[in-house]
Amino acid sequence: LSVDNQSTASPESPLPLRFGGPGERVPRRILVLGATSGIAQACCRLWADRGDGLFLVARNSDRLNAVAADARTRGASYVGTAVADLEDTAAHPELLAHSINSLGGLDVALFAHGVLGDQSEAEHSFAAAGAILHNNLYSVVSLLTWLANYCAQRHSGTLAVLSSVAGDRGRKSNYVYGASKAGLTAFVDGLRNRIDREGVRVMTIKPGPVKTAMTQGMKGSGKFADVDAVAATIVKAIDGKKGRNGMISGPDVVYVPAIWRVIMGVIQIIPDRMFKKMNL
């Protein structure tokens, strides 16, 4: 774990104390894990545009610096960064503590790291299949366990986890990736069931195929969803609405684009005796 303390917009003070005048928007303190992923980058732009504070975590420092520079230039009120390989679960507690201290608290955490993996390789190699599960599931379970308890103690915060429509039903074209996301979806469902009553929002975000670096070169990628539109939906869902009691509420499970809720609904009800013969 290497933490870059120099890259803050205002090094002496993290986000200011949270006073907002009447009608003035208080910047949110947002932790982004896997900040160089296509969807995370697009979300960061929207948050930076409106002056939120960001702490960005990613593995590759050159790429992370470019994303951080973009957020700073666009007007993020604070940008902190840490280079970390999130597969290293032992480093999570220190990383999270540092991130939250830098932001001066936490309003939102976006979990956007993950790998698509190589399905055909994973069919023949447990090492390859295990790596996909480790990256997409184990590491998120570790991070969520720490953050869920942090948020539950404070009765605040939104944990937004990027799962995938691929987790709704295993298909031969990507069932290892699908299994990692199915596990993640189940974990997040249960976590929501446990800590929603503590005042912590836990969101499952299920994107369909999106035009990003992850899907470049895939068959039909020209017709995949536009990443900026997907990010706008995600950011809006995370914002939610302020209820009469002052609590923020919003959707628990978000399919983006929304049509995927219908598509996966259909795919889920196909009987196995037919499904097993299909090429999906």
Add this chain to the structure above:
Amino acid sequence: MHWQGDFPRAIDGVHHGALAVGMGRSYGDVCLLNQGTLLQTTSMDRLLDFDPATGLLTAEAGVTLAQILDFAVPRGYFLPVSPGTKYVTLGGAIANDIHGKNHHVAGTFGCHVTQFELVRSDGTRLHCSPMENPDFFASTIGGMGLTGVLTWAQLRLKPIVSRLIDYQGIQFHGIDEFLDLTRQAQHIEYTVSWVDVNSTGKNFCRGIFMQGDHSQLPAPLERSAKPKLALPFEFPGFALNGFTVSAFNALFFNKQMKKRVSALQDYEPFFYPLDKVLHWNRMYGKRGLLQFQYAIPWEYAREGTVAILQEVAKSGLASFLAVLKAFGDVPSPGLMSFPTPGITLALDFPIKPEKSFALFDRLAEMTREFGGRLYPAKDARMTAPQFRSFYPQWERFARYKDPALTSSFWERVVGNPVGDPYGDVFAATGGVR
């Protein structure tokens, strides 16, 4: 490509050359590479730094001018040079050293680029500015993407206080009225003319001279709304014919009933009238359109323009949105830059191989005879001898070309045709490493 570090790794194992492309809006084949590998740069679109005091913006090369405007306008800044569409990338604007309606006062886009990074296929990263690696700086501006891959560039934006343009449209009849209006408008920032190229006789070379300055009255600087209109399908090939285009041209001329109109107009319709309709090019059907743009130096500018307009009118081929403008004498830092002091005319024609290609070839020869040149960014027909006479500096330029990069345009006008006297130029230089 998604990251600044992706080149040259992105061309490992590539045969038949490679070419970085942005939005692919160049009309000709400078943005194409038959059989080769295209490196799409549009996800390299991060803003890296902005100084609100000086207007210096540093951004990755795949950012579009539309994205720059969305960022800059609410902060009181504007592009120093605006082309006819905002859907082009920063890298493409530099590589083609594009120009706009303010060429006579501001020069080309390259005049406002302060520095950039150029990555060569051997992995060398060159920091280029007028002081550092000045040869690569000059050859990359207008270098058609052939000198290396641009990762980021710094651009000097200009301050504005309003989105509005103080606009005037003035009818003219004939080339001399156009030249008078050009002289009178020397100190107006933006000038451009639409000209009716289908009419002959007393209506020959009639048009509307459009001029404008940024409004000096402070007004809200909001971000533009996203375009809502889009042409959903291609028009059939017969939709644009001599009759419909003449009718359009007559309507366009007569829409402005008065000799002179003045208005305050938003910058979007003033600079980017076609961007309002996404996929407007579908109007030209499946075969599409070809552009033709020349610049002829002042010495023969009047004579050449009249002769070429007569040739176009005589051909009876439909062209609308013909654009006439006087280039100024602000020099470009680019070695291969197109604009030269004189007159430029841009025409577009639906592609009809048997007729339009013959006309294009005649117009290209006429341009050469009048000492002019064609614009590579809008060309698909220029021959190798024509290119070499339009751009005699091409051999010097070829020394800075990256050996791994090429384009269909370059293959066409330079290439290595058998028995070509210039054929061994690459063997001689071997590229610069």
